[in-house]
Amino acid sequence: MIFQVGLVCKWTNDSQRVLLEHFDTIYNSPSHIYHSALPLSPSSSWLQRYYSAELPHVLKAVKGLPVEWGACSYTVLLNSQPETLSYHNSTIAVGCENKDIIILNAITGSQTGVLSGHSEGVGFLTFSSNGTLLVSASWGGRVKLWDIQTGGVIKTLYTGSVRSVSISADCTRIASRPGNGTIQLWDIQSGKCYHTIQQQNYMTFICFSPIDPQYLLSTSNEKVWQWDTNGHQIKPPFDGSYVSFSSDGTQLASWYKGVATIRNSGSGAVVAELQVTDKPVGHHCFSPDCKLVAGTVNNTAYVWEITTSGPHLVGALVGHTGPIDSCVFSSSSSLITISYGDKSIKVWKIGAPLTDPDVVDSESTLAPIQHIALQAKDNITMTSDSDGVVKIWDISTGICKASYQTPAKGTVPRDIQLIDGRLICVWYINGNIHMWDTEGGELWKAKNVSRYKVREIRILGDRSGIVCLDCSSVQTYFIQTGELMGEVEPSESSTFWESPVVDGSRVWAYGYSLGYQGWDFGISGPSPIQLHNIPPHKLHPIEWCFVVGYCSVQN
16 A cells, blocks of 8 residues: 555656646647657656556657756746746746736646736736735836736836835835835825835835835845835844845845845844855745745855754755846745746746756767668667767667767768668768778778768668769769769759758759759669659658757666
8 A cells, every 4th residue: 555655646746747847838739748748757757667668669768868857847938038026826927028927827837817018128026915916017117006816907106217116015005116216105095106215325126024014125235224114214224235024024034245144024133144155146035934045146046944053055946047037935845936038937846856957968978969860660760979889779669779880980971771680871071982881891982972062971762872962963872882873963053952852762852943853863874864753751741850969778
């Protein structure tokens, strides 16, 4: 029974992660659960192993898979750069440069709505404490209060270019910070600014306490200032360039010169100090249970546990390719981040492996693959890399059946086929075509085959010869002797740009000015026979697969 319960839990976890990471793809094309979602699951996942055993004839990824599920649960790519982020009760709101506010389901990452109405990019967002209201501010000087249920605008406040915005815990006031170094306090009911807090130093950030509607913080000149809603400074300032409250309002975190200081919001007593980095922290937040604090530096989000006697770093979440612009906890074990630079939202699972497997290059020492050839009827595929190593792979298992070192190191183009149990490899270098096989080594070399750079080489479909394509001609050579079989030279105004299409002894190539031209090199005579039909792949559409990455022997 214990074993069965453990298996069910693992199956449930694997299923959830597969759906989360590939939700949009599966939603738009359900068959991709078999062709991309399951094959790209971690090698240790139960679903990946079971799937491989049940569907042996589907293309598999044989190298580059993460061993375990990474810290990144899923990634959402946006059409516009995200600038700000807020979260409440499974709903993510993202303010974007294109003036829209995108609403996402935090569980699946799917888009559930778009709020439009700003005339400029939305730089600041915050949900009310009960989640029914959303306050947004644009660079153009408009603050809007939204009904999150209907998507309608309740109020629009006209102010200067806004740099920060916050809403009080009782949903009666909005604080905005224009670009003139003041704090404007607005009455939501009347929509009027009832007080302006003047401050000489340039302000950068404001926020209300989540429990006390009369308590407001601002940052200015690397100091944190504390105010009541009548504009009175209520406590002495302390060091900090950014500040945030815990969800229960009892603690606040301030960041100053690479050090995070956790304070009791009532007494101001220091609870903990965390050494982050010598670089400035961009944004930070508390987890809902107030046990974790997250802070961002460039493209990394750091997470600390702060409740023990010795606060410590839980993890560094790496995966964004651009700086992280905002972060917020959606639960005590989940962090959401956005990046303007890579136009993405990532949801992280705290406590999982610390890096996003999508960006880990664990096989950087392997030589890049330069050519892949598929022989589906023999259930094999063949690869050749830049070191001249040719490998034969079993399609059903993904296991390397054989590996050969050829003399073709660093050469392109080339082609590979398994003919009568012998691996035949052909390549071009320094004006010569080389033919090599696993039994006799180099069979022959055709010298000075072209005065132009050879673009492609292919083995004919009937295995009678080699077709060579350069910028001015198509040539074929007998596979046994290397002697010229036939040659076609179109007009000088025509240049072949695209790869040849081979079907038996027939060859097509695409000329820049002539389109597709075809010839049959298998007919005896002084010259090939001109074909007047189009290539087979134009008559019979097929699904092309592009294999990216590395291959290796799987134990």
